[in-house]
Amino acid sequence: MKTIDLAEHGVRVLNQQLHDQAADLSELDWDVVHTQGAHNIACGLNAELNLTVRGHAGYYCAGMNQKASVTVHGNVGVGVAENMMSGSVRIKGDASQSAGATGHGGLLVIEGNASARCGISMKGIDIVVGGDVGHMSAFMGQAGRLVICGDAGEALGDSLYEVRIYVKGRVQSLGADCVEKPMREEHLEELRRLLTQAGMDEDPAAFRRYGSARELYNFKVDNAAAY
Amino acid sequence: MCGIVGLYLKNSQLQPELGALFTPMLVAMTDRGPDSAGFAIYGDEVPDGWIKFTLQQADAAYDWTGLVEALEQAVDQPVHWFANSNAAVLKTPAGEESVREWLWAERPEVRIMSVGRSIEILKSVGLPEQIAGQYGLRGMQGSHVIGHTRMATESAVTLEGSHPFSTGMDLCLVHNGSLSNHNRLRQRLIREGIRFETENDTEVAAGYLTWRMRQGLSLKQALEAGLDDLDGFYTFTIGTRDGFAVVRDPIACKPAVMAETDDYVAMASEYRALAGLPGIEQARVWEPKPAIVYVWERQRKEHAA
Numbered sequence: 001m002k003t004i005d006l007a008e009h010g011v012r013v014l015n016q017q018l019h020d021q022a023a024d025l026s027e028l029d030w031d032v033v034h035t036q037g038a039h040n041i042a043c044g045l046n047a048e049l050n051l052t053v054r055g056h057a058g059y060y061c062a063g064m065n066q067k068a069s070v071t072v073h074g075n076v077g078v079g080v081a082e083n084m085m086s087g088s089v090r091i092k093g094d095a096s097q098s099a100g101a102t103g104h105g106g107l108l109v110i111e112g113n114a115s116a117r118c119g120i121s122m123k124g125i126d127i128v129v130g131g132d133v134g135h136m137s138a139f140m141g142q143a144g145r146l147v148i149c150g151d152a153g154e155a156l157g158d159s160l161y162e163v164r165i166y167v168k169g170r171v172q173s174l175g176a177d178c179v180e181k182p183m184r185e186e187h188l189e190e191l192r193r194l195l196t197q198a199g200m201d202e203d204p205a206a207f208r209r210y211g212s213a214r215e216l217y218n219f220k221v222d223n224a225a226a227y
Numbered sequence: 228m229c230g231i232v233g234l235y236l237k238n239s240q241l242q243p244e245l246g247a248l249f250t251p252m253l254v255a256m257t258d259r260g261p262d263s264a265g266f267a268i269y270g271d272e273v274p275d276g277w278i279k280f281t282l283q284q285a286d287a288a289y290d291w292t293g294l295v296e297a298l299e300q301a302v303d304q305p306v307h308w309f310a311n312s313n314a315a316v317l318k319t320p321a322g323e324e325s326v327r328e329w330l331w332a333e334r335p336e337v338r339i340m341s342v343g344r345s346i347e348i349l350k351s352v353g354l355p356e357q358i359a360g361q362y363g364l365r366g367m368q369g370s371h372v373i374g375h376t377r378m379a380t381e382s383a384v385t386l387e388g389s390h391p392f393s394t395g396m397d398l399c400l401v402h403n404g405s406l407s408n409h410n411r412l413r414q415r416l417i418r419e420g421i422r423f424e425t426e427n428d429t430e431v432a433a434g435y436l437t438w439r440m441r442q443g444l445s446l447k448q449a450l451e452a453g454l455d456d457l458d459g460f461y462t463f464t465i466g467t468r469d470g471f472a473v474v475r476d477p478i479a480c481k482p483a484v485m486a487e488t489d490d491y492v493a494m495a496s497e498y499r500a501l502a503g504l505p506g507i508e509q510a511r512v513w514e515p516k517p518a519i520v521y522v523w524e525r526q527r528k529e530h531a532a
């Protein structure tokens with residue numbers, strides 16, 4: 001176990017040491033203390049290491065993550081795990097806006113609430129939120145699954161492509177072209193797996209499923225003639 | 228970009244430490260606003276029937292003594308005062324209008340930063356650290372304080388463009404964002420008798436609140452009306468003589484984070500600015516929701532039933 005004190009060393013030193021692990025994985029377990037809300041903590045990891053962040057983190061925490069498993073014992077600022085490729089990121093507290101934005105893969109778990117635009121333009125990442133999400137969540141989501149154990153804010157799933165959204169609580173409003181869809185056995189099974197992976201003790205049968213109605217311009221074969 | 232911060236003490240025993248607690252918050256937002264900074268601090272309240280003016284003049288050697296002597300003669304009332312760097316705080320039982328009129332007519336080179344029973348606004352061009360040092364912020368006492376660090380985008384890096392702005396008694400607003408309907412709204416407010424010192428959009432928001440509260444609306448009601456009337460991007464933090472409020476526009480592009488303990492309520496653009504506050508590890512830390520008005524107000528003893 002290696003412990004890095006951010007108040008002493010700063011984010012650049014931490015991230016450089018973590019990046020060095022991509023070439024030679026010599027230390028599996030890392031602890032970061034005295035975070036003081038610093039931005040860019042553990043960005044660009046590319047090794048199968050475990051990192052524990054003890055305290056609140058600022059913007060873009062664990063951004064671009066590959067392979068690593070990151071746990072934050074606190075809240076995180078804008079863009080946690082943005083553009084994540086693989087691995088997992090767990091937030092014990094709340095996340096600010098644009099959590100998991102543009103993520104291609106891996107699992108992001110937010111045990112508390114996420115603010116607006118959670119999963120915006122998600123491209124394959126799975127996101128499980130224990131609490132509520134803010135407005136415009138999964139906006140233009142292309143692939144992946146977004147699971148919300150609490151309520152969803154306005155315009156959920158606006159201009160959605162192929163993301164599947166599962167919500168247990170109330171949906172304030174659906175965005176353009178987002179509709180409720182039937183929960184078939186395959187969806188209950190998929191949701192069960194995601195909830196288990198995220199460690200959420202929830203009954204899949206209590207959720208509703210939302211997805212794209214595929215009615216917007218890009219989905220119309222007639223528009224192919226424009227090219 | 229810009230950074231905004233606010234600290235409202237619930238525990239009055241902390242009042243001697245207000246400046247010491249707040250200075251690191253302002254300095255932490257230097258990355259968001261290195262061009263100019265300022266703050267509105269509430270404390271050192273004047274007695275009933277008196278008011279306090281904060282005046283500023285770019286020239287640090289400005290003849291405040293001469294100004295005060297001439298003002299005392301003109302309004303035939305005592306004026307107590309002290310200088311603080313390039314600013315001066317004047318306390319007087321004279322009427323607000325008579326002092327304003329005299330200053331406009333006789334000392335047009337002096338800028339009125341704030342008027343009220345409790346408020347003092349101090350601001351300057353430069354790094355937040357330097358400005359906090361210039362005015363001795365660290366040693367200041369009071370009940371609450373709000374501040375702004377500016378990264379200039381829409382107007383020059385000047386004292387005139389520095390925040391915060393005040394347009395009414397003890398009212399101050401700091402703003403991260405930009406308003407799109409400020410021109411038309413300014414015209415409407417001028418017709419309603421609100422006066423503006425600059426062309427700045429933020430000053431219009433402050434003027435709007437002054438106007439609404441003059442109509443009898445509470446701070447909360449005025450801000451709720453503002454959600455309909457102010458168009459643009461904003462996170463506002465507002466101070467009044469006894470109150471502290473935070474509101475974000477419904478789209479909520481501009482960041483905000485809050486923390487509350489038994490001792491204080493704090494607001495900042497980023498959590499970094501809150502990280503040094505005492506007891507922050509145990510504080511309730513949350514992101515204020517879009518289009519929700521958060522208000523804290525202390526009840527005055529004379530208002531108690």
